Amino acid sequence: MATVRLLSDDELSPESQEVFADIRLTRGSDFVNNFWRALAHDPVTLKRTWEGIKAVMGPGALDPKVKEMIYIAVSVAHGCPYCIHSHTAGARGKGMTDAEYAELIAVIGMASETNRLVTALGVPIDEAFDVQ
Amino acid sequence: MATVRLLSDDELSPESQEVFADIRLTRGSDFVNNFWRALAHDPVTLKRTWEGIKAVMGPGALDPKVKEMIYIAVSVAHGCPYCIHSHTAGARGKGMTDAEYAELIAVIGMASETNRLVTALGVPIDEAFDVQ
Amino acid sequence: MATVRLLSDDELSPESQEVFADIRLTRGSDFVNNFWRALAHDPVTLKRTWEGIKAVMGPGALDPKVKEMIYIAVSVAHGCPYCIHSHTAGARGKGMTDAEYAELIAVIGMASETNRLVTALGVPIDEAFDVQ
Amino acid sequence: MATVRLLSDDELSPESQEVFADIRLTRGSDFVNNFWRALAHDPVTLKRTWEGIKAVMGPGALDPKVKEMIYIAVSVAHGCPYCIHSHTAGARGKGMTDAEYAELIAVIGMASETNRLVTALGVPIDEAFDVQ
Amino acid sequence: MATVRLLSDDELSPESQEVFADIRLTRGSDFVNNFWRALAHDPVTLKRTWEGIKAVMGPGALDPKVKEMIYIAVSVAHGCPYCIHSHTAGARGKGMTDAEYAELIAVIGMASETNRLVTALGVPIDEAFDVQ
Amino acid sequence: MATVRLLSDDELSPESQEVFADIRLTRGSDFVNNFWRALAHDPVTLKRTWEGIKAVMGPGALDPKVKEMIYIAVSVAHGCPYCIHSHTAGARGKGMTDAEYAELIAVIGMASETNRLVTALGVPIDEAFDVQ
DSSP: OOSSOOOOGGGOOHHHHHHHHHHHHHHTSSOOOHHHHHHTTSHHHHHHHHHHHHHHHSSSSSOHHHHHHHHHHHHHHHTOHHHHHHHHHHHHHTTOOHHHHHHHHHHHHHHHHHHHHHHHHTOOOOGGGOOO | OOSSOOOOGGGOOHHHHHHHHHHHHHHTSSOOOHHHHHHTTSHHHHHHHHHHHHHHHSSSSSOHHHHHHHHHHHHHHHTOHHHHHHHHHHHHHTTOOHHHHHHHHHHHHHHHHHHHHHHHHTOOOOGGGOOO | OOSSOOOOGGGOOHHHHHHHHHHHHHHTSSOOOHHHHHHTTSHHHHHHHHHHHHHHHSSSSSOHHHHHHHHHHHHHHHTOHHHHHHHHHHHHHTTOOHHHHHHHHHHHHHHHHHHHHHHHHTOOOOGGGOOO | OOSSOOOOGGGOOHHHHHHHHHHHHHHTSSOOOHHHHHHTTSHHHHHHHHHHHHHHHSSSSSOHHHHHHHHHHHHHHHTOHHHHHHHHHHHHHTTOOHHHHHHHHHHHHHHHHHHHHHHHHTOOOOGGGOOO | OOSSOOOOGGGOOHHHHHHHHHHHHHHTSSOOOHHHHHHTTSHHHHHHHHHHHHHHHSSSSSOHHHHHHHHHHHHHHHTOHHHHHHHHHHHHHTTOOHHHHHHHHHHHHHHHHHHHHHHHHTOOOOGGGOOO | OOSSOOOOGGGOOHHHHHHHHHHHHHHTSSOOOHHHHHHTTSHHHHHHHHHHHHHHHSSSSSOHHHHHHHHHHHHHHHTOHHHHHHHHHHHHHTTOOHHHHHHHHHHHHHHHHHHHHHHHHTOOOOGGGOOO
16 A cells, blocks of 8 residues: 555656665665655655755764664654664664663653653643753 | 642652652652652552653663653653653753754654655555564 | 634624533533633534534443543543543543542553554554454 | 564463463463564563553453543554554453444544644633642 | 444445435545445444535635645544545545645655654744734 | 753854844744744754755745645644644734634544544555555
């Protein structure tokens, strides 16, 4: 199921071809996953999204593996199975161990539970947590 | 605003007093934030939740600071301002730097954008991402 | 804060006045809460929404108190503080005890946790749960 | 699709075997659904989650059938198809009639609509709904 | 997968038959999609929902095509693949061009990103945006 | 409440000053709303986000007013009061009439209701809605 056709390499516009080439170069792999093939109908959003991903997910103050785990957490809370599958694979590819994965899952579950408890109870924010 | 009254220390049942004592001991601080004061009406859920938090958020394969950042990510995606405020304070207390915080925010934003792009496009999961 | 002004009784259109009269009659109370005062700018949606609420929330196969608790559960998962406050008041008004409320909160928390665990793990639906 | 392999009975660690045995004993059935088979990679979270479910979903102030219906409501609002399927089966197993199910669905739909209307309009919480 | 059986035309109650007839008449097509076949178990909710859709989605101040695009936006943010597929087909049927679709997707993605950035940062609402 | 301090004009880094200047130039107004003042702690994300907004929200195949309404729809479904307030003001500033606003609200409400009905019922996607 999909709402747009996934584009094969030989259906890409020149602008999308360029982005695909950069994805392959950056990742050091010929594999381009379905997300980019769906997004390739619109080269402008394709390029902006890829540039964003490249800027945000690369090395920085945080370990790229940790970034993938944060990505998983957000994707779970948003209910995006594709994103969960692709970033779980990504985190594993960047070295996430089984023990780290188990803790990630446990934190996501615990946060989900307390998020909703807090919301149900309408808990007012403690002054100690405010920065202003 | 709240849907239950926040309990002060002298309104606690003996069971809730015990949990509060353990919160104070574990954290090495007299401060008990509003979440626990709202939850304290039900000592059973209070105790179960606190035991869960203690088990999940302590040291393990993942750095407690990273766990707080994952907690923030989930809380943002669930839209829980109280949780965001308390765990942002928690992450800072465990050493999250401004640079790390900026990257956390950027990853959350980027994940949110691609989560919804993927969902809108109905992208099918690549076989490469499946474990079975 | 609001994105529309709340209408007082003497600012209502005749169509909205009629709906407000039915709210008062049905509830046996002069109090009309802010939701209806915000919605009253659009008498068509006001009327359709009120008719829906009246049809759905009245007595039927389920106890009205149980319906209010289901309403709270949905409102918590959607993150709507106004709805949580108004339907928690509603459930209490219909006889929800402190013990029932504590269990409601506990179920909401537990469901939230397992919902996200399931989603994170991408658990496939057991054939036993399918009706077709 | 799944992000972890589902474990069969003969792949379980001794700790997970123990939890599975308790699931079977508590439910009086040999069937253990996929959620637990996915979670079984991490015996600690498996055990904590099962203990939580057992404590929360058993008889108490609320009818177990009503608890399953609340579980469904949360799962729908969180968009968890697995959870919806398993708890709809659970509610039916505990005696939910077609008429009760129809009302549950109607309440979920109505709550979803008014949740978003309220949020769109930014309706401020009436003082009458505040407990403090 | 489904939690209820989809009803074929010859399984409908007389009340549901009447709604199906009106769906066919209003749309000028014999095709009745699965949503209505699932909802048809409860003629009351079927009728109320169809009446609501007919009232809300018809011509008015907004172009029906624009209404379908707003419907898609909501469905994406709620994570409802069925709704996304059906209303994307609906928007295309009402004349949404590829360029309009590309912009719709881009706006949804951008809004999702800034929604979560705002929430993460706990940005207070500017007085300029308040109507009261 | 906020998790970061809002920066005043004289606290901005040179890079953030540049973005603020472009916001003012593009909008033809001296007013810079709180979102940008919170984001300004991280000039990189500030710049990327602003560039994205400028590219996506300007004139194109869709009327900028319609884009603001889509933005509101997403923000409501995500539960972001700040975003709802700012983009409702934005849509009004771009000419959204009261009648258009009323229809927007009605579509958001209706979509939210049917989204959750569909999800509750686990409705399978009709083949007619698939593009592949």
